[in-house]
Amino acid sequence: MGGMTETEYLVEMRGITKRFPNVVANKNASFTLRKGEVHALLGENGAGKSTLMNVLYGIYRPDAGEIRVYGKRVEIRGPKDALKLGIGMVHQQFKLIPVHTVAENVILGLKEMGFVLDGRKINQRLGEVISRYGWKISPDARVWQLSAGEKQQVELLKALFRNVKILILDEPTSVLTPQETVVLFQTLRTMASQGIGIVLITHKLEEVFSVSDRVTVMRGGETVATKHVRDTNIEELVELMIGRPLLKIAPARQLSREKAVLRVSDLVVLNDKGLEAVRNVSFQLFGGEILGIAGVSGNGQQELLEAIAGLRKPVSGKIFLDGVDITDKHPWEIISAGVSYIPAEALRYSAAEMTVAENLVLKAYRNPEFSKKILINWKNVAKKSMDLVQSFRIVTPSINNKVGNLSGGNVQRLVLARELGTYPKLRVVLAAYPTRGLDIASTEAIHQEFIKKSEQGVSILLVSEELEELVALCDRIMVMHRGEVVGVLERGMYDIEEIGLMMTGVKKMEAKA
Numbered sequence: 001m002g003g004m005t006e007t008e009y010l011v012e013m014r015g016i017t018k019r020f021p022n023v024v025a026n027k028n029a030s031f032t033l034r035k036g037e038v039h040a041l042l043g044e045n046g047a048g049k050s051t052l053m054n055v056l057y058g059i060y061r062p063d064a065g066e067i068r069v070y071g072k073r074v075e076i077r078g079p080k081d082a083l084k085l086g087i088g089m090v091h092q093q094f095k096l097i098p099v100h101t102v103a104e105n106v107i108l109g110l111k112e113m114g115f116v117l118d119g120r121k122i123n124q125r126l127g128e129v130i131s132r133y134g135w136k137i138s139p140d141a142r143v144w145q146l147s148a149g150e151k152q153q154v155e156l157l158k159a160l161f162r163n164v165k166i167l168i169l170d171e172p173t174s175v176l177t178p179q180e181t182v183v184l185f186q187t188l189r190t191m192a193s194q195g196i197g198i199v200l201i202t203h204k205l206e207e208v209f210s211v212s213d214r215v216t217v218m219r220g221g222e223t224v225a226t227k228h229v230r231d232t233n234i235e236e237l238v239e240l241m242i243g244r245p246l247l248k249i250a251p252a253r254q255l256s257r258e259k260a261v262l263r264v265s266d267l268v269v270l271n272d273k274g275l276e277a278v279r280n281v282s283f284q285l286f287g288g289e290i291l292g293i294a295g296v297s298g299n300g301q302q303e304l305l306e307a308i309a310g311l312r313k314p315v316s317g318k319i320f321l322d323g324v325d326i327t328d329k330h331p332w333e334i335i336s337a338g339v340s341y342i343p344a345e346a347l348r349y350s351a352a353e354m355t356v357a358e359n360l361v362l363k364a365y366r367n368p369e370f371s372k373k374i375l376i377n378w379k380n381v382a383k384k385s386m387d388l389v390q391s392f393r394i395v396t397p398s399i400n401n402k403v404g405n406l407s408g409g410n411v412q413r414l415v416l417a418r419e420l421g422t423y424p425k426l427r428v429v430l431a432a433y434p435t436r437g438l439d440i441a442s443t444e445a446i447h448q449e450f451i452k453k454s455e456q457g458v459s460i461l462l463v464s465e466e467l468e469e470l471v472a473l474c475d476r477i478m479v480m481h482r483g484e485v486v487g488v489l490e491r492g493m494y495d496i497e498e499i500g501l502m503m504t505g506v507k508k509m510e511a512k513a
């Protein structure tokens, strides 16, 4: 190395290999980060993105390879070492303490790192940073009171407060609304303009093109290419990511609308704060129909699905399944009647300490196939689990692996496998953001699975923020805004701009589903 010439890179990772029992999560992976760039780390679920960045952040020690930071070879033994080097990371699951205030969360752990703290100065500095980035959080707010987007701002605040020069964000938009995403991207550009190098872990191609300067694609633990975003395109990145071009889907079909499978009438449901989240919602879902619910998340979609699943008591109104009133039925009875529920936060609805096989049969263990009275037939459970792992492409070394060890996207696939694959008579699927957090190939696989199920007569109520997804899949799209149905559109009449206006409450259409 020649004398004083400054390295062009903040970070250089070369030949990184990281093994877990039965899995090689990173194979000879290389990655560089420049000052002032947003560098997207793109790849399918399980490609090894989080692992590679956890190695940089010191959470994992690599089995092979070397890391240079500011041109100097370093050993990063833990997050403390990383922070000393100016490396910060915001994880897929936030690591904040809900009962503490924003300020308390930000300074947590700083003293131990040798920072001298002065209460007044802290609040002043926090205020400065918050206003510089145009955020609206207060240093005195308790974290549990904040929205997902605001919690993330607290994480960013922590990083800024620690003067990080290298910031890693693990799928930061998966918990954000489209509006919050716009704010985040502005923040990232501002940070980059101040010289911070940012790693954006993602599998969304839009994010590569809307905010990133360079992109490194990972597949099967390897870093298969690094490109300048201006020199690449969607097709090339898809092929690098999944190793083949994408299939197209377009199910145009005729459905009978004689008898509703699910009928919801004048439903009113409260949210956790006791406010009306669903206001007089009425609609019908027909056999084999895919009915989309478009809306900015937080407009009552979640509460509506929870009410149908029996997890939230409606204040008034009725829900009928095949003509039978299920409004006040117990969730177990609703499950037995063939209503499955794919919740938005898959991780929360799966037991991290249980194995893949146990999670897969969590709801189905009352099937005679798997249990007689209280005896569980583990042979059948194992067989079924292996089938599901294969058909839903769950990446796991075995069905006895703990769910907590799976990558984020694979937990999502597991919940989908359970909700679509283990009901003896599936009638209705309630799906909340089922492809959130999933890469292209898995999203495509889920879409195919929905189409297959609908062709078998299963009805699907699909809540999504991705209008492209709704337009591609749904027979009808119902738009919700502030708890109300503000419009219903038929396939063939979809207009993304119009739906967008309805979602934001600018436009309303008089129609009933």
Ligand SMILES: Nc1ncnc2c1ncn2[C@@H]1O[C@H](COP(=O)(O)OP(=O)(O)OP(=O)(O)O)[C@@H](O)[C@H]1O
Pocket: 020, 021, 023, 024, 025, 043, 044, 045, 046, 047, 048, 049, 050, 051, 052, 203, 395, 396, 405, 406, 407, 408, 409, 410
């Ligand atoms: N702590 C761990 N123990 C065992 N296996 C692990 C662990 N962490 C990750 N793996 C495995 O390593 C592989 C890579 O996982 P990783 O979390 O890095 O993927 P990812 O690209 O971040 O995926 P996603 O987009 O789903 O978050 C996966 O097969 C995963 O199951």
Ligand SMILES: [Mg+2]
Pocket: 049, 050, 051, 092, 170, 407, 408
């Ligand atoms: Mg990950």
